[in-house]
Amino acid sequence: MEQRKNILLVVAAISLLGLTPLTWAAQTPPNWESCGGTFIKAESDEILDPTPSGPIDVTAYQAEAEKEGISTFIGDVKLRRRGQWLDADKAFYDKQNKTIRALGDAHYQDAMLDITSDSTKVNLDTDVGEAENARYFLRDYHARGKADGVKRQGSTKTELKEATFTTCNVGDNAWRLEAGKVDLNHETGVGFARNARLRLGNIPVLYLPFIRFPIDDRRKSGFLAPSGGRSTNSGASIGIPYYWNIAPNRDATITPRYFSERGFMLGGQFRYLNRSNQGQVRGTFLPMDEKAHKTRGAFSWQHTGSPWPRWFTNVDINQVSDNRYFEDFSNSLSMASTVALSSEADISYQGNGWNAIGRAQEFQSIDPTIPDAFLPYRRLPQFLVDGFFPDRFLGLDVRVHGEAVNFQKINAVGGTRVDLWPTVSLPLRTGGTYFTPSIGVRDTQYFLTNTSDAVTPTSTFLSRTLPIFNIDTGATFERQLSLGGGGFRQTLEPRAYYLYVPYQDQKNFPVFDTAPLDNYFASLFQPNSFTGADRMNDANQVTLALTSRLLESATGTERFRASVGAIDFFHKRRITLPDVLDDSVTGSVIVSEMAAQLTKEWSLLGEYRFNPSHDQTDLSSAGVRYRGENGALMNINYRYRRSVLQQIDVSGRYPIANHWNVVGRWYEDIRNHRLLEMLGGLEYDSCCWAIRVVGRSYITNIEGQRNTSILVQLELKGLGNIGQKVDTILRRSVPGYGPPVYQ
Template sequence: MTRKLPPRRLLAVAAALALVGGQADAHSSPSPAAGASSAAADLACPLGSFHCAPRPVNYAMCRPNALLEFYDPVLMRDSSQRDSSPTQIQAQHVDSSNRSVYRLSGDVRLERADQLLRADRVDYNNDSTDYDARGNVRYQDASQLLAASHMRGNTNDSHGTANDLRYQMLDSRGNGTADLGQMLDAEHTRYTQATYSTCDVGHHVWEVRAKSITIDKVNGVGVARDASMRIGHVPILYLPYFSFPIDDRRKSGFLYPTMGHSGRSGYEISTPYYLNLAPNYDATLDPRYYSQRGPMLGGEFRYLTSRSAGQLEAQYVLKDHGVSDGLADTKGDSRYLVQFSDTTQLWQGWRFVSSYNHASDSSYLYDFGDNLTHSAIYTLGSNVALVGSGKWWNASVGGTIYQNMNPFSTDSGLPYRQLPYANFSMDIPLSNWLEAGVDSEAAAFRKTGYVEGQREDIYPWLAADFGSAAWFVRPKLAWRYTSYQLGSGRQDYGYYGLLGGGTSTPFTDASPSRSLPIVSLDSGLVFDRKASLFGNSYTQTLEPRLYYLYVPYRNQNNLPLFNTNAMTFDYWQLFSPNRFSGADRQMDANNLTAAVTTRLLDESGVERLSASIGQIQYFSPQRVQLPYGQNSVVPPTDWTRSDYVAQLDVRLNDRWRLASAYQWSPNTRRTDMGMLELQRRIGTDGVFNLSYRYRIGLLEQYNASVVYPVSERWRLVGSWTYSVKDRQSVDALAGVEYDSCCVALRLVGRSYVNQAYYGPTPATGLNRRDNAVMFEMVFKGLGSTGGQIEPLLRRDILGYQ
């Protein structure tokens, strides 16, 4: 028989029977029929992307409909209808002789909105709101399933107990069992002899078993006591007290340990502890132990206020008993690393930016760098600045210093300190086709044993922009004035003026300066037509471009080199007003660049092919050059033409990409630069990369990397870089990834150049190598044993997700 009762009468009961932590109502949870919380199919990272978003936790490999057996797929999933919906009751027998107590028996079914309670027998006291459900008790709502042999309690007081409990969270996939569940009040629940896992029901690859689990919804915390973490039936971790979050709020507690090995430090184990001190600041304590060096205490403090954001990281080794290979003897010494950064908003348009990075010695990062993701770092920079910006301007005032972190080199290789520096730039539109601006800087350069002084550089300009979608003409007129006030010191004209190895030369003029105009005219046309290739329709463009640059020659051999270097010549250098970085050199020019680009655009506007080629015609020699050793300067060039520079990017479909660049010198009749990159998507989550890079006199390297899906669960990963110049592999990585419904495993090994030093003799010019192995286990929905492998793979394998 079926009866309809007022909303107050019943199934406030059902809400009280949900003992599983009182899960929040589901508003948009995915359909369990489609695999509970299965993530949507991942979109592959676009080919050529340098930064691919991490893949979300994916439950697609879980069994479809892996739900407790009593799940009703047709039950309403809108929990907002509860208060206004009547209660539907079905039972074979209803006894209402006692007007205060309803006794229902025989396949009892109580349904209201998204709530459904089924049992062999239910007694409900309408006056006291006591309830008692017995025999095959099953409860379902939009967010959870619950089964027990017996439930009883009081709805007004929001307390109750359940025996022989099975539960499943439909939103977060959590499920488990308990001998006894107790709802202490509406916000707190306790389970005795309980388990928890995000694996399929009845197929727990891993689970947490605890003597008791307490759920605190107010603070978003779960606490397990006398708990063990198990893989299959094997316990791998025991904790007398284990706390975990039950929602997205942060909480204090141990993070999962990390384990690894490197040649410099030996075996490493880290057991970080997270401190949720306040909503706007937190800290992490990270005690570590290195088998070859001893214990280390690390920590991190982060803060966020209405005006400031920053973090402080520190590491301290009381006594290092490891081997010292560098110039500094560190064995037996205490060692440390401090890193601090902060950004503080002062007032509208102005902020204070600071960073401080300092290590106890130059070998610190060489010895204690991350054993897997470590790459050679030769300097640590610290900076403090006042930064401002407006609609048409930006400015900064500050200072920068550096610390040498190359354990096999002295401080002579460090850049100049800038104490202080100031920059100001302005760009003002005068009309819809004319704009004016200025770029300026002033800095005091400091470096022991080298010439020191101040430099001011001001670069006002006036530019126009005429054109339409089919053509453009952009003239620009600028003036550059640079002046110096030099103190006593000596300038080393080593390799590019900065790397040492040359002789010292005094400057006789204490106040040298340079002043010159810079005139350029950039112009181009854009033609397009319909084209067909391989049966597909495209729009093809032809874009010729001419760029004229005039800069008169000024002798700049009397100017020091504070922070200037020759930039790498590439396609964009064809249209640059200066081939030197920094203000210490301004090239002379009477040049005309001719270039042409063609593109293929598909019907949706996506660029499928881009090809460009260009060359500079020199009407006068390039007389401004960087000096080198022995008090000499590079003579003016007698070139009449630059290298031919060509580049090509082809993406005829979403699975293949080819990119290349090539530079050939008509003056020396040889290749100065070559680059080739081939990328192919393998399935939806695999990728293969092959590249070759060559720069005359500097490098010649081959690189191959792959993410190869062997099956739905297994992927092989690898990366290899070989240097022809060094005749050795500079970085090799190989690993395997396993993914399943609720657990993912990664095992990666790496052999790499930890530090490179090119000394005056072959004996001192050696690459220092290191080896590392790292294992990572990810328990989906719970956490992982670390996060070092994924950033490395994303860095070394283009397109990794």
């Protein structure tokens, strides 16, 4: 009886701020296992059995047992049953009525709670009982509280008087919930609380004379905790969400929000979960933006499903009212560098070793500096087939790639492209070596429309058929090392990759979705130096590369990896994209990369690309990462790409006192002399509560306009959040940020 009473009190307490179980469960739960404090642990593993069973054993200094009447136990009374323990100064057992009454420091324990009361009475058959002056601890939930009186009417109703709830350690009353009276109806899953108060310290900050709330996982409609903030783009804002429990598998959240500089906005989210599909619909509507003087809004629909075995569907629709919507209403720095918003719908089939996808995709410009003519082509529709069939006739591996897609764009060349690329290979392996020759044929056909809009006049039908031959070979050498008293295994892995593709003129081919492939290490072993099918490089070249790893002998953990490689071209490449000069000669850039886990806390990453033809660096990046056991973290990243970018990104969290941390990020565009994002603040984070105050300034568009805001979040652990989602912003801006380790 006591166990159920306290579990329901937790749910009741959560609901006093209007939080529904769905909203609560969607938050990141506190890491209670890492919490310290004086919360009571189980005295025996037998107590932790979640299903009480077996006979009741009773011991006491003095016992007066009666066969049919009331048995009395006095002095250090111990009632033991697997999954339930009860200790008291005195206990009475009425065998005829099946009741137990414990007096004088009655102490009850089970798998979920530890409770002490002045007196406890319970009917073992009907589960009807009562307790006075009860004080409880919840083991898994790190919660505690008290109730002056508890009355329970079996499994249907429970009444609590002057009940409290908190997740703070004993002696720390940073916050607590109080309720004068709580009525719980277990049949309907609804509770009613009267005179509910929230206190921060000893200061009451919220009073609700009456509130209705859920007491189990049956979700209930109601208002959620409000959120607000201030920014230079929209001024002060406040939103009060309302949760609507439509059905067990459907719900909605409706959020009226007011911006002091823009007016009222209505936002909403609808979620559904069916047997074969799930998804959500989100939208916002601002009838009249007082700052922009127009109607604003956004709509999105995400859906995934499996209507039949092996069949899958995916829908991701996104639309906004105008190309500056995200500048004004998004708090994401990444949106500043995004020029197009994608909407697509897919249906796919997964076969045995092969899969097929049908897709429709279009784009909306969200960058006012980019005209619609520079948007990606719409794919209406696109069909893809990929298959891999290993160890076929004579040990051959067979790969097949096929695509048929119709490209559309206003005032531009469009049409259908059909691309088929079968490949067969013969993998030959011995101990530590491999040799894999492959041969394939790529056939691409174009059926074009609007050719009069082309910069260079072209035919309505174009085709390209090219053989592709490559050999991929390599070896792995190993040796044992002893470093720092530990055993390691070092590998040396040379690799050679030869590629031959004859030349075929493609300068009249349109460019629908093709771009140069970036020169990263893995791309050295790709048969095509372009993404997409509009260009197929000519090649007579060999890639030479070397990788070395350092692995722990006992665990196989990789502690260090370094790779270097380059392509040697036997003739100059001739296939290019329009308006792109081919400056390659007889050698490619030298590509290298490195990763090291120096210690448990420190790790390094690096990449370097050198162009020997021009004796210059094309790209370099370096990163240092620190993860301390006390929650400290640091990220330092430098990125450079010739003629494109040069950036430094420093972020971290540093503990300055017990539970107190400084957080920040400095993200600078060195090349253009501008600060992309600056973030700094202070947080207090404990098992009981957390507060985060952060100042943030970041670029909102490619033109360099900024948004500056002060963000505040108060989190009552196990209860909910008040204010803005500062922790979400910190996770996005500070890699590695998460719940600290509580001391």
